[in-house]
Amino acid sequence: MKIFIDTADVAEIRDAAAMGVLDGVTTNPSLVAKVGRSYREVIEEICEIVDGPISAEVLATDLAGMLKEARDIAKWHRNVVVKIPLIADGLKAVRVLASEGIKTNVTLCFSAPQGMLAAKAGATYISPFLGRIDDISWDGMELIAQLRTIYDNYGLTTEILAASIRHPKHVVDAAMIGADVGTMPHSVILQLLKHPLTDIGLAKFLADAAKIPKS
Ligand code: G3P
DSSP states (O other), X not given: OEEEEEOXXXXXXXXXXXXXXXXXXXXXXXXXXXXXXXXXXXXXXXXXXXXXXXXXXXXXXXXXXXXXXXXXXXXXXXXXXXXXXXXXXXXXXXXXXXXXXXXXXXXXXXXXXXXXXXXXXXXXXXXXXXXXXXXXXXXHHHHHHHHHHHHHHHTOOOEEEEBSOOSHHHHHHHHHHXXXXXXXXXXXXXXXXXXXXXXXXXXXXXXXXXTSOOO
């Protein structure tokens, strides 16, 4: 499974990229608002750090507005993927953008039928928000499984981008199901790395190494 980081904080992106684990980046308006910089400035800096798909979201919610913004965003960098909300005009925009060769990430997917329609419209990625589904006591991972089965049944090539990931179990379960991508906060990438036995083992090796006679 490809690993994307879900942040607009370039320090976090640089850290994850330096570990060699990063395949791409997703952002949304809430994440960009936190860093207090213009959307374009942040995305252009991210594109210099990571050579992979970088999602930037439109703010318009009508067809003409989304198309205008999407075509502009797509010019920021060759790796930019335009995030489009899963609404009727959003699907219309995805259809047009697909015909123009502009990659899209259809966001705010909370059900299998929504995901089917996004794939039919020509979405490059679908973003099921599994954590937000879990937050309301439903089963976000079931949606990932449904989308995997439906897309495979009909040869739909839209990539499943498991989003709103909260913890390592989400990552592992989504990978076991066969999600194409998982996007997660920097904190979750660090959690994936940590194991107490690694820390204990390393401390013991270093303590024992101190007892080795110097040559
Ligand atoms: O960027 C989309 C998604 O990953 C947002 O996650 O944590 O705000 O539910 P979250």
